[in-house]
Amino acid sequence: MLEKQPLARRIVLSFALLTALTCGIFAWGVIAVVHLVEDDLIGEELRAEMAEVETVFVKEGRVPDLAGGSTLYVPSLQARALPPALAGVHAGYQEVTGEAGAWYVLVSEIAGQRFILARNQDAFEAREQLLYRVVIAGFFLAVALALLIGRLTARRVIDPVVRLASQVRNRNQLLPLAPSLASDYGDDELGQLARAFDQAMDQLRAAVERERLFTSDVSHELRTPLMIIGTSGELLARAELGPRERRQVERIGKAADDMRGLVDTFLQLARAQSAGGNAGEAVTLAEVAAEQAAYWGEEIRNRGLAFHWQVDGESQRCWHPTLLRVVMGNLLRNALHYTEHGEIRLIVEADGFRVEDTGPGIPETERETLFQPFVRGSRARGEGLGLGLSLVKRVCEQQGWTISASNLTSGGSRFEILLGQ
Amino acid sequence: MSAQQSIQLEFSRKYDSAHAWQYFRKHQDGIARRLSNLRDQQLARRALAIAGEPGLVLDLPCGAGRFWPLLAEKANRVILAADNSPHMIDVARRSQPPEVVARVHAFQASAFNIDLGDAAVDSIFCMRLLHHIAEPAHRLAMLREFHRVTRDTLIVSLWVDGNFKSWRRKRLETQRAARGGSSANQNRFVVARSVIEGEFAEAGFNIIGAQDFLPGYAMWRVCTLRKAS
Numbered sequence: 001m002l003e004k005q006p007l008a009r010r011i012v013l014s015f016a017l018l019t020a021l022t023c024g025i026f027a028w029g030v031i032a033v034v035h036l037v038e039d040d041l042i043g044e045e046l047r048a049e050m051a052e053v054e055t056v057f058v059k060e061g062r063v064p065d066l067a068g069g070s071t072l073y074v075p076s077l078q079a080r081a082l083p084p085a086l087a088g089v090h091a092g093y094q095e096v097t098g099e100a101g102a103w104y105v106l107v108s109e110i111a112g113q114r115f116i117l118a119r120n121q122d123a124f125e126a127r128e129q130l131l132y133r134v135v136i137a138g139f140f141l142a143v144a145l146a147l148l149i150g151r152l153t154a155r156r157v158i159d160p161v162v163r164l165a166s167q168v169r170n171r172n173q174l175l176p177l178a179p180s181l182a183s184d185y186g187d188d189e190l191g192q193l194a195r196a197f198d199q200a201m202d203q204l205r206a207a208v209e210r211e212r213l214f215t216s217d218v219s220h221e222l223r224t225p226l227m228i229i230g231t232s233g234e235l236l237a238r239a240e241l242g243p244r245e246r247r248q249v250e251r252i253g254k255a256a257d258d259m260r261g262l263v264d265t266f267l268q269l270a271r272a273q274s275a276g277g278n279a280g281e282a283v284t285l286a287e288v289a290a291e292q293a294a295y296w297g298e299e300i301r302n303r304g305l306a307f308h309w310q311v312d313g314e315s316q317r318c319w320h321p322t323l324l325r326v327v328m329g330n331l332l333r334n335a336l337h338y339t340e341h342g343e344i345r346l347i348v349e350a351d352g353f354r355v356e357d358t359g360p361g362i363p364e365t366e367r368e369t370l371f372q373p374f375v376r377g378s379r380a381r382g383e384g385l386g387l388g389l390s391l392v393k394r395v396c397e398q399q400g401w402t403i404s405a406s407n408l409t410s411g412g413s414r415f416e417i418l419l420g421q
Numbered sequence: 422m423s424a425q426q427s428i429q430l431e432f433s434r435k436y437d438s439a440h441a442w443q444y445f446r447k448h449q450d451g452i453a454r455r456l457s458n459l460r461d462q463q464l465a466r467r468a469l470a471i472a473g474e475p476g477l478v479l480d481l482p483c484g485a486g487r488f489w490p491l492l493a494e495k496a497n498r499v500i501l502a503a504d505n506s507p508h509m510i511d512v513a514r515r516s517q518p519p520e521v522v523a524r525v526h527a528f529q530a531s532a533f534n535i536d537l538g539d540a541a542v543d544s545i546f547c548m549r550l551l552h553h554i555a556e557p558a559h560r561l562a563m564l565r566e567f568h569r570v571t572r573d574t575l576i577v578s579l580w581v582d583g584n585f586k587s588w589r590r591k592r593l594e595t596q597r598a599a600r601g602g603s604s605a606n607q608n609r610f611v612v613a614r615s616v617i618e619g620e621f622a623e624a625g626f627n628i629i630g631a632q633d634f635l636p637g638y639a640m641w642r643v644c645t646l647r648k649a650s
Contacts, residue, residue, distance in 0.1 A: 163473065166572065166573065167476065167543065170541070177477070177501075177526065178477065178499070179476040179477055179497045179498060179499040180497050181476065183496065183497045184474065184476060184497070
């Protein structure tokens with residue numbers, strides 16, 4: 001967990017650092033104070049002992065025996081040898097360390113004699129070591145505890161955030177149904193975050209709904225006038241017309257047909273979004289291919305190109321008729337627009353189809369913008385807005401189909417659609 | 422997906438309208454049945470708590486909607502319910518309290534082919550289905566489909582071994598076989614714990630909680646699984 005979540009790691013680290021710092025200062029303080037107190041206490045004790053020695057020596061003229069842990073050396077009066085470590089002591093209180101151990105030493109001049117009072121630190125040192133050990137163990141224990149509590153706190157803080165993030169991440173799936181998030185969280189900052197997400201989600205939902213309504217309304221409203229243009233054109237074509245007028249009327253009729261196809265597609269896209277991809281009637285791939293091949297085959301041959309189509313594999317799986325028609329029709333139209341001579345092939349397989357042509361292929365520079373709306377290739381012929389491939393792309397995305405474009409080694413381009421496994 | 426579409430299990434054919442009503446009443450009569458139903462609800466409630474009280478739940482198979490009121494206890498929970506039999510959904514809609522039914526979006530779906538997008542729901546709540554499926558390949562196909570549709574957790578109940586009832590069942594079966602009797606009424610199956618746990622792992626789930634209906638005695642176990650990340 002620590003490696004994955006820097007935020008959690010930061011919380012744990014700050015916990016550990018704070019504890020280490022506080023405990024470190026305390027431990028240092030304890031050790032320093034103990035040292036100071038030890039120094040003071042023993043100094044005072046030695047002075048009191050020395051005062052007693054002085055009283056005895058001055059009153060009774062003898063060197064007293066000491067009962068405590070201290071040893072008295074009077075080199076000028078005693079035969080007892082002075083330990084070599086104490087040889088260089090000066091007057092007053094001091095700490096002396098030598099090979100044989102450490103001593104606190106008090107040196108006084110009493111009646112012209114040099115009195116050296118020494119106390120070995122060994123016993124005290126042992127107790128000091130124990131204290132140090134306790135302090136160090138306490139320090140590490142505190143840091144370990146801080147790590148543990150920090151980790152728990154981090155989990156308590158981070159886990160709900162992670163949960164909220166994963167809840168938000170997939171909300172677009174069933175947007176109209178998505179439950180509100182805020183009531184899962186308390187009235188804290190996380191609750192506020194969840195409420196903010198809820199609001200954003202509501203707005204998104206409204207926007208999607210507006211867009212859907214707009215598309216379907218517009219498409220629906222446009223159908224009637226387009227129908228009128230189409231039928232009027234047909235009626236007009238029956239009248240006596242000169243060749244030029246007839247050509248214009250035919251162009252009007254064809255444009256109206258194309259536009260009606262586009263409007264139908266947009267309407268279907270809007271409907272499919274709201275109905276979750278539920279198609280009324282359904283067709284198989286081969287049926288659509290036969291129908292499109294009949295229509296586009298004639299167009300292609302009229303332009304002096306060869307058209308060839310074949311079915312390599314068949315599947316009984318049914319698809320959305322209008323959308324499949326749009327995808328196939330637009331790819332064939334696209335092939336026609338870019339091919340000067342040669343042939344156009346439509347190959348149907350069990351799980352998809354591909355359209356190949358002998359045109360110039362797709363230049364490297366245009367590959368990026370191929371599926372963007374209103375972009376036309378540099379070598380396009382005929383009329384068109386550059387909407388075809390972007391529409392194909394949108395339909396594929398919406399239906400979960402995959403489209404790929406590539407260049408053939410023999411020249412020309414290939415568009416391949418995979419409808420699903 | 423076309424391979425999964427073809428999985429149609431024999432037991433699922435029996436749920437016509439009359440059978441559906443019978444199934445609804447099954448959990449209502451007799452003290453033992455009522456008690457067992459209460460225990461079922463308790464286990465389900467705990468499993469949902471372990472799963473972190475998911476907000477968007479798919480109840481599959483929903484049967485006669487036995488768990489709908491329980492699922493609806495959380496006020497902001499959105500409940501999707503699906504069953505392979507439209508009759509079952511119909512009975513559920515008519516038999517459950519209207520305020521609960523109003524909150525449930527029911528649709529017909531096979532557990533092998535759920536008509537929802539990837540990671541569409543927070544949790545799939547699958548009670549009393551797994552023990553009908555004998556074929557490991559079918560179980561795996563179903564678990565994989567669940568793995569696709571759920572975003573986070575899966576709650577399943579199933580029959581496991583390692584308890585008194587499964588031992589007795591095994592003994593009865595060997596006796597029946599020794600007498601030369603047929604095992605025609607085999608539409609429910611016990612799976613070894615290690616086997617099913619392996620299948621969960623293979624389908625990409627970690628077990629985050631398991632509760633037994635009556636530890637040591639009953640075969641029912643409710644497992645809460647989370648998608649391995």
